[in-house]
Amino acid sequence: MSTPFYVSPQQAMADRAEYARKGIARGRSVVVLQYTDGVLFVAENPSRALHKVSEIYDRIAFAAVGKYNEFENLRIGGVRYADLRGYTYDRDDVTARGLANVYAQTLGTIFSSAAEKPYEVELIVAEVGPGPEDDQIYRLPHDGSIVDEHGSVAVGGNADQISSYLDQRHRDGMTLAEALKLAVESLTRDNNGGERTLTAEQLEVAVLDRTRPQQRKFKRLLGRQLSRLLEGHATDVSVDESEEATPEPGADEAPGAS
Numbered sequence: 001m002s003t004p005f006y007v008s009p010q011q012a013m014a015d016r017a018e019y020a021r022k023g024i025a026r027g028r029s030v031v032v033l034q035y036t037d038g039v040l041f042v043a044e045n046p047s048r049a050l051h052k053v054s055e056i057y058d059r060i061a062f063a064a065v066g067k068y069n070e071f072e073n074l075r076i077g078g079v080r081y082a083d084l085r086g087y088t089y090d091r092d093d094v095t096a097r098g099l100a101n102v103y104a105q106t107l108g109t110i111f112s113s114a115a116e117k118p119y120e121v122e123l124i125v126a127e128v129g130p131g132p133e134d135d136q137i138y139r140l141p142h143d144g145s146i147v148d149e150h151g152s153v154a155v156g157g158n159a160d161q162i163s164s165y166l167d168q169r170h171r172d173g174m175t176l177a178e179a180l181k182l183a184v185e186s187l188t189r190d191n192n193g194g195e196r197t198l199t200a201e202q203l204e205v206a207v208l209d210r211t212r213p214q215q216r217k218f219k220r221l222l223g224r225q226l227s228r229l230l231e232g233h234a235t236d237v238s239v240d241e242s243e244e245a246t247p248e249p250g251a252d253e254a255p256g257a258s
Contacts, residue, residue: 016118020142023120027065029156035179038128038209042183045204053206055218057082057094065156066121096127100138108144122155128208162186200227
């Protein structure tokens with residue numbers, strides 16, 4: 001009888017991590033930055049129907065890169081968790097930290113299980129607070145670890161290069177227009193040091209705006225307002241209700257793609 005093929009646990013976990021990282025690196029990047037009035041989300045995403053950035057609850061939003069069907073399942077699970085907890089206890093009991101812990105447990109269990117492949121996703125969960133010092137941003141890699149981020153964070157393809165660019169240029173007290181300009185500049189840089197051009201039609205932009213009088217702070221920036229911000233002709237985020245989009249599941253390509 002032949003001897004079974006043996007792979008050490010360390011090698012098996014390293015192979016799973018490499019598999020997940022390669023899948024995530026194929027996805028177009030998402031950038032999240034703090035600005036004076038809240039938290040800004042910018043993703044390279046030409047699709048108007050499939051989103052990478054979505055609302056989870058009143059003050060909480062979710063961004064992801066990787067395989068659409070996998071992070072969409074996580075998004076739906078997060079919405080159900082938030083709704084149930086808010087209904088059972090109190091709306092203020094739903095926090096980004098609690099949601100990040102739930103996602104970390106799910107991703108960690110899947111990553112360590114030999115019965116299924118690891119999820120090819122990387123998540124960002126953000127919550128806007130009463131002031132900039134109260135904002136919370138958590139990054140969750142494929143293995144279920146949690147990284148508490150401040151200021152700016154990037155995930156997806158070229159994330160290291162984009163993060164380095166943001167770290168050098170992001171500062172406290174930026175306006176929305178300044179933060180958006182910086183985010184787009186970081187996304188347009190390629191591995192060779194060159195720059196591409198990204199138009200409003202190629203971008204998905206949303207904010208958690210602490211100045212909104214509504215309980216729900218999430219808002220998408222669309223159409224003319226986004227174009228004006230990109231051109232430097234607008235400085236605020238006030239939009240007509242007709243320009244606001246209902247949060248939907250998202251990705252940058254068809255289901256199953258990064």
